[in-house]
Amino acid sequence: MTKEIERSVEGIHQELKGSELDFYRKDDKSLKYFVRNISTRLTEHLNAQKRREEDESFDVRWSLGVIGCVGIILAITRSASSDIEWLSQHTLALRLWAVALSTIFVGVSLERSTLVRSLWRFSVTKFLLSLILSAAIFYARGKAAGFVNGVFHVDATAFPITLVMTTGLVLFKLFVPFALAVAGMAAAAHVLSVLAWLKDKHVGSNPLAAVPLYSLLFIGVSGVILFFGLSWSGGQLNDSRLPEKVYLMAHALDFNYSHECANVDPARPVVFLGSAQESVLVAPYGLEDFDFGTFFEASVIVPTDFTREKCDYKPPVVSH
Template sequence: MLDMFFNSGTELKYKSRSPLTSEEVLEAIHEEVSNDEKKNRGGAIDRTLKTYVGDILEVLEEFRREERDKKEDAESSVWHALLLLAIIAIVLLVNGTHGNPDFDWLDENSFAFKIWGTALAMLYLGVQIERLSVFRSLWQYGFTKLIVSVSISGLVVFSTAKAASAINNVFAVDASVFSFTLTFVSALIVFKYLSSFVIVLGLVAGIHTLNFIGWVRSKSWSDWYDSVPINSFFLIVFSIVVMGFCWGWSHRYLDDEYMPEKVYKLARVLDFNDKHDCSNVTSDMPVVFMGASKDIVLVDPNNTQVVSVQSFLEDGVEVPSSFVRKKCDL
């Protein structure tokens, strides 16, 4: 019925004049939405609403394509960075765990390699967990951040109090005298309490273990497993390493039974002074200056030496039962 109003010519009818009747208005609207651009008698191009909408759709599609490419490039960069991080961590852990008797330098620094390898493994796991949709969904809410901030603040305050008590139990003086020791012991206690949250790593590793087992059982490329789940493999391995590391530190190095030794050795390195001008104290006795005028010293009778981080963690030491306090005579 409306065909009688449609323009069947090669030129757009209502580009040169306006429609006058309702039928012509309908015909003009149909002309704009159904016709592509056409040449008029003068050779110029008459563009229609359809062509403008088509141009807008092309621009939007190009924008979506660029955004998708940027997102894919960013994901690819993160994946390659994580892959490089994982490879470096594996190399450090292998050299740190087994050592290499053929190369003295590697053998001497095996403990440092183990520590750095574990630190990189923790970094890898932290980034992977942060990329989880569950974590990102929860972290976008301010209440989640508030609860985490309050919890961490409370843990730091509690750990500082525990550290001050541990220092007082060893030296029988106020913990403020050992300011550096107080800071480091507090950090160790925070780490000890946070290490209990490695159970989260166990849950994440369990999920990725199922993913990896599923790929192994598929025995072929499929829609569900386009490629080797290398991230799942690294996450499982690093989760085992970090959980073992945290458990070992919590039970072997930071247990309450060994905390006095760690406090004493940290104080010996950080706060005791090997040189002093007190004439009534032998020069080979390290001291800590106390009092408002720093005229009183706390003397370490053992003069224990801590030569490395490894010796600090692994070597046992006899903590003196008492420390001598003297007035420093110049």
């Protein structure tokens, strides 16, 4: 019995110790060989996964860097618009693209941050955000209906497309202050990072620290958002200018420039009221075609003499 135990222990010892024969045998390899092989493969897999994650992170940062640089370049090309005619004609488009790219840069950077990823793991965060978004949509819908009614003095549902677009515009205005505050706080954090680098470079213990290029780029991109966001909020997107936007959107999207009302001047656009479409809201005059630049930047006078009239349809033409 003792010899059997000794042989068993010796066998276990050989399995755990292994030998050079493991490299030559096709079968009957020791347990140590298999464990070592599993460990090697697992290490290789973990290293490959780590390299993939590093490559993905590098690609994202490189892409963000390109987007941020392009956004800043598009924003500053406005200074050359007086000398280059093409830039002068597309100034608004360049500004919008600059803000859009800058917003993508800041948004993706914040989404990749540890704080946002940590908070997003919890259901309560998603629940509260869904409540806030739902409340904002309902508020924007009511506010938009008030703007439409204030311009045309009829039920806002008579202008369905204008009402939807105005709701989106009001919703955008609601989130602009939040976006500006987030961009400002994030930029302030990166300013502190740059100041810490300057301190270490001149009086600190690490004078050879790398330049925080990402922080500098983030500050520049945030500056683009803050500059245009504050400028547009106080100008083109101010509450006092929204009736003008509503008026222009209604003319472009809801007013009918071709109608069958015999008692209404064909040159005056109308909006049919009610499901029976027996009455119309008649605009005092029509508008010429306009582009997005005119809609966004131009100032227009909103007329007040809209009239409601009964629509006498033209009799059908009888062919002989």
